[in-house]
Amino acid sequence: MSTPARALIADLAGTFTELSRSGGAPDDPIGWPGYPDARATAAERSGETESVVVGEARVGDVPAVLIAWEFGFLGGSIGQQTGDRIEAAFARARERQLPVVSLIATGGSRMQHGMRALSQLQRIARASAAARADGVAQISVLRDPTTGGGWATLGASSDVVLGLPLAQVGFAGSRVRPATSPSEAYTVEAKLEWGQVDRVVQPDELRDVLSRWLRLLSSRSPDPAPPPAALRAVELPETGWDAVQAARASSRARAAEYLDSYFDWREDVQGDRVGEVDPGVLCGFGWRNGRAIAYAAQCGTATRPAGFRTAARLVRMASRLGIPVLTLVDTPGAANDAEAEQAGVGPAIAELFEAMATTTSPITTLVIGEGGSGGAMAFAAPEATWMAPDAYFSVTSPEAAAAILKRPLRDVPEIADRLRLRPQDLVGLGLTRGIVQP
Incomplete structure (x- = not known):
């Protein structure tokens, strides 16, 4: 009893x-x-x-x-x-x-x-x-x-x-x-x-x-979360393919390292409440400089429907409680296997886009690795996205772009350049706010 x-x-x-x-x-x-x-x-x-x-x-x-x-x-x-x-x-x-x-x-x-x-x-x-x-x-x-x-x-x-x-x-x-x-x-x-x-x-x-x-x-704050500092001192990439390789390097800092460096302490939430957990997405609330900040962070894997739904739940909760949100983007893209389709990856992405679009809490985004297609964009804050120097953001991966355009794999590095996916390219295009430094 x-x-x-x-x-x-x-x-x-x-x-x-x-x-x-x-x-x-x-x-x-x-x-x-x-x-x-x-x-x-x-x-x-x-x-x-x-x-x-x-x-x-x-x-x-x-x-x-x-x-x-x-x-x-x-x-x-x-x-x-x-x-x-x-x-x-x-x-x-x-x-x-x-x-x-x-x-x-x-x-x-x-x-x-x-x-x-x-x-x-x-x-x-x-x-x-x-x-x-x-x-x-x-x-x-x-x-x-x-x-x-x-x-x-x-x-x-x-x-x-x-x-x-x-x-x-x-x-x-x-x-x-x-x-x-x-x-x-x-x-x-x-x-x-x-x-x-x-x-x-x-x-x-x-x-x-x-x-x-x-x-x-119980910690409410109207001020946006500051973007985390870069955790590696690296030079900006010379080419688009250099940017892709830097984002895919095993030595690059990952989401958990960023979160541990950013917060004094944190507590996770997990799960989409309807039967699934995506271990490739970390969500929760952390304490930093005397206030709470919510976070939704991709961990470098293809994000599954449960990951999008958990992030949407986190963003809606933070909005209702008046707590700012930090998102970390790092995914080659949304999961595209048959299981993900059956679990509703499209509706799950749509759910997160809606949560991000309607929230009343400020959201700050840092792209820390791969920013692949709509699966990454769903985690990104409009007009408040920053880049790490060893990251890229693209309409799709260079390999997928080659397949879509019916180009041979040998053309992938050239396509990466044409996609304008380097951190400095994205700042120049007005799509990101800036590049964070250590």
């Missing part, structure tokens, strides 16, 4: 002020036989009067609203007064512009409330969406178990989804899922692998991780 709600709150929060416990409608809406006695027994055993405890807290140095499920109260089931309390918690978060942390441990809707219980999911979703529209950051922590409506509302919809090891996570609880389904599919580890969870956190690390995330997501 999960840690009791108040014990968990005591572990995580320096201070905690509970919101009112008052409920609304009667707690036995459909007259379920024996339910009042079961509820009284649950209250005596757990010490709680409902399946959630809500209030204002301070985690680290950041104030927040906590919604903590008490699994010992009727399996953390969601009933009428559960919805009342969660709705009140989000109202307080909107009023005070505080982030919300949901510490979830629930088996789902309360059967003894019938459809009244199921309707609470709509209330919870409305309250969460209204807070999101007001710029309230949301973090969920998936405890054991997180199933049913708890997973399908606050669990899965939060900006950042963390999970505790070995937690059971899934829409279907253990008593109703198909007998032939492997139990491994209903774990937080599986959800991490499938891009539905950002990180699995050890219990003794949870307080520090939450503190860092709350600090990041």
